[in-house]
Amino acid sequence: MKLTTFTKAIAGGVALSAMLTGAALADPAVIYDLGGKFDKSFNEAAYNGAEAWKAETGGNYLDLELQNDAQREQALRRFAGQGANPIVMAGFSWAAALDAVAPEFPDTNFVVIDTVVEQPNVQSIMFDEHTGSFLVGALAAMQSGSGKVGFIGGMDVPLIHRFYCGYAYGARAVNPEIGLTENYTGTTPAAWNDPVTAGELAKAQIDSGVDVIFAAAGGSGMGVLQAAKDAGKYSIGVDSNQNHLQPGSVLTSMLKRVDTAVHTAFLEAGDDATFKPGRIDLGLADGGVDYAVDDNNAALITDEMKAKVEELKAGVIAGTVEVHDYYTDNACPL
Amino acid sequence: MSASRPLPRWADIVLLPAINLFMAFLVSGLVVLMIGENPLEAITVIIYGAFGYGDGFGYTLYYATNFIFTGLAVAVAAHAGLFNIGGDGQAYVAGLGAIVVALALDQTHWLIAMPLAVLAAGAVGGFWAFVPGWLQAKRGSHVVITTIMFNFIAAALMVYMVNRVLKPATTMAPESETIDIGGRVPQLRQFFSFFGYSPVNLSIVIAVLALIGVYILVWHTKFGYAMRVLGKNPTASRYAGISNSRMIMITMTISGALAGMVAINEVMGVQNRLVLDYVAGAGFVGIAVALMGRNHPVGIALAALLFGALYQGGQELQFVIPAVTREMIVVIQALVILFTGAMEGLFRPALERSFMLFTPEQKAEAIAVSSAKTEG
Structure with a gap:
């Protein structure tokens, strides 16, 4: 009898302490991909989302930068073991690691951006990069006086081809005769942060007659924006609103709201009541991707251009305008 | 005096x-x-993280496995007076050999797949170093320059192969198909639960064998003697009747094959698929490992362990001290x-x-x- 009370007390104590530690440690966590936290692009957008959450709620969050692929599972187990909830991952390379770790921690909610993992406690957020790129492609074609538009990608990976394919479709939708030039900064991860090479590629494109260039190249895009500004041509930014970087030269930016996604995940995914597992596609309809108009480029986007692009946008949302998704067949049939 | x-x-x-x-x-x-x-706290965390518990120690050994291979690659070439900076590229393309064998044989057994993959990865990695060796021997193109350039060619080739050839249409990430269980190198944790979830695998046995093999090759064979003579004085070796160009080509091939063993550890032991940039700079760390280990297998083993500990301890440090x-x-x-x-x-x-x-x-x-x- 005594023993039972004692065990009960212990059990109660354990349960209580588990609850306490659970409550104390249920901070959200974000893990950045190999590009690093401050890549001026994708990972930084995730960081900004986390910071926005922190400023809004006053809460604390955990974050980690990876150094190599082998650390993915290690980092996930570590954060999940510490009781972090939810755990948000940014990047398309997480699929295998998360697929292995998620079943080990059924009570932890995971959110992964840019890839799909089918587990009951994982939310996969995908952005329709192709439709966002479609709109900026249309704007590029309308702005171009030479009838040639360019694209400069970062590392030569499928995700960036998805951007290009949408862009090309958008340009062709406005002007079926438009000339398209496609270049990639490199084949190693250094390509995400090589503004010099990207700038030289932009100059080469400009020399060949291109007058609007879309830079989907992470930190390398800075070089493209600068080169276009120097030559008096136009550029298009990516991921976050980059219109302010070279006002008057940046025609628009293709917004990919990774920051909002992380922010929302931090707010909602920690609680099972609001957590929505499964695949979520963020597209034009919900503002997950869009083109940016602000004071810096209001003068560049004429009412006529705006009317046309809004018409296309409505068409894409309604399904009457078709944009090819590179992911469906790994090809871009133009 | x-x-x-x-x-x-x-x-x-x-x-x-x-x-x-x-x-x-x-x-x-x-x-x-x-x-x-607090620096004392930091050093404690590094040491504890690298050696203090099974998972951490397993990670240390996993990193050390890579560094042993690349360190030996640099050391073998160095004994012949050649500076092989291309370990990164050689290890990278060797992944092609490993993945092709592993995917082809993943319905059999690892005892069949692993030795063949070792041969295939060694052959591809060796070939990637043989070409600069041939250029050095026959054309006098300096091996430092050519091996470094081959790193970039390797990166471009692998992006092409992974994105356009090996990638299944259904995956979005640039990576090959996943190897089935039969093509995977067994993890040490399957035998010793001590290692927790760490990715250290039987490749470490190959690493130990490679250490012993290099020791015998360099100090106890005729070939190793010729290699060292070439390294100390090419004129003397030529005078002694040794074919310098032949030695350079063979040494570089061995060096590249050793670097290629990284692919066994990474592709078949850890990732179970071919991902972009899986080498993650191990080829360059190998230079430091060989330098610190004085190009001797014992020194290389210790230096590789040190760098493995730094990698793993460094990761631990990030968890414990977020600043x-x-x-x-x-x-x-x-x-x-x-x-x-x-x-x-x-x-x-x-x-x-x-x-x-x-x-x-x-x-x-x-x-x-x-x-x-x-x-x-």
């Missing part, structure tokens, strides 16, 4: 590296102090490379002098030299 005398062997291979390592940690400690953290960023860890690793590699000789003159003072028969001579200096 010489003012200095070579250090005793134990001081050269134990004391000097220890002093260098101590200095590296001292300066790293100052850096940690500068960002307002220490990824860049800080690179700084600490770089300081170790700087002190044990580039500035390896920093304390040698001082150490040599102090050793002379403590040797009776040299003491008088040393005093005579230093007084002659002050008088002169």
Whole structure:
């Protein structure tokens, strides 16, 4: 009898302490991909989302930068073991690691951006990069006086081809005769942060007659924006609103709201009541991707251009305008 | 009469590296102090993270496995007077050999798949080093330049192969199909639960065999002797009837094949698929490992363990002390490379002098030299 009370007390104590530690440690966590936290692009957008959450709620969050692929599972187990909830991952390379770790921690909610993992406690957020790129492609074609538009990608990976394919479709939708030039900064991860090479590629494109260039190249895009500004041509930014970087030269930016996604995940995914597992596609309809108009480029986007692009946008949302998704067949049939 | 005398062997291979390592940690400690953290706590975390528990130790060994292969690759070439900077590229393309064999045989058994994959990865990695070797031997194109250029060719080739050939249409990430269980190298954790979830696998056995093999090859075979003669003096080796160009090509191929073993560890042991940039700079760390290990297998094993510990301990540090960023860890690793590699000789003159003072028969001579200096 005594023993039972004692065990009960212990059990109660354990349960209580588990609850306490659970409550104390249920901070959200974000893990950045190999590009690093401050890549001026994708990972930084995730960081900004986390910071926005922190400023809004006053809460604390955990974050980690990876150094190599082998650390993915290690980092996930570590954060999940510490009781972090939810755990948000940014990047398309997480699929295998998360697929292995998620079943080990059924009570932890995971959110992964840019890839799909089918587990009951994982939310996969995908952005329709192709439709966002479609709109900026249309704007590029309308702005171009030479009838040639360019694209400069970062590392030569499928995700960036998805951007290009949408862009090309958008340009062709406005002007079926438009000339398209496609270049990639490199084949190693250094390509995400090589503004010099990207700038030289932009100059080469400009020399060949291109007058609007879309830079989907992470930190390398800075070089493209600068080169276009120097030559008096136009550029298009990516991921976050980059219109302010070279006002008057940046025609628009293709917004990919990774920051909002992380922010929302931090707010909602920690609680099972609001957590929505499964695949979520963020597209034009919900503002997950869009083109940016602000004071810096209001003068560049004429009412006529705006009317046309809004018409296309409505068409894409309604399904009457078709944009090819590179992911469906790994090809871009133009 | 010489003012200095070579250090005793134990001081050269134990004391000097220890002093260098101590200095590296001292300066790293100052850096940690500068960002307002406790350096003693940081070092404790690094050591605990690398050796203190099964998972951590497993990760240390996993990193060390890679560094042993790339360190040996650099060392073998160095014995023949060749500086192979291309370990990264050789290890990278070797992944092609490993993945093709692993995917083809993943319905059989690892005892069949692994040896064949070792051969295939070695062949591809070896070929990637053979070409610069051939260019050096026949055309005089310096191997330092060509191997570095081959790293970039490797990166471009692999992006093409992974994105356009190996990637299944259904995956979005640039990676090959996943290898089924039969093509995977068994994890040590399957035999010892001590290692927790760490990715250390049977490739470490290949690494140990490679260490022994290189020792025998370099010091106990005719070929190894010829290699070392070439390294010490190409003119003498030519005079002795050794074909220098043949030696260069064979040595580079062996070097590349050793680097290629990284693919076994990474592709078949850890990732179970071919991903972009899986080498993650191990080829370059191999240079530091070989330099620190004095191109000797025992030294390389210890240096590889040290760098493995730094990688894993550094990761632990990020978890425990969030103020220490990824860049800080690179700084600490770089300081170790700087002190044990580039500035390896920093304390040698001082150490040599102090050793002379403590040797009776040299003491008088040393005093005579230093007084002659002050008088002169």
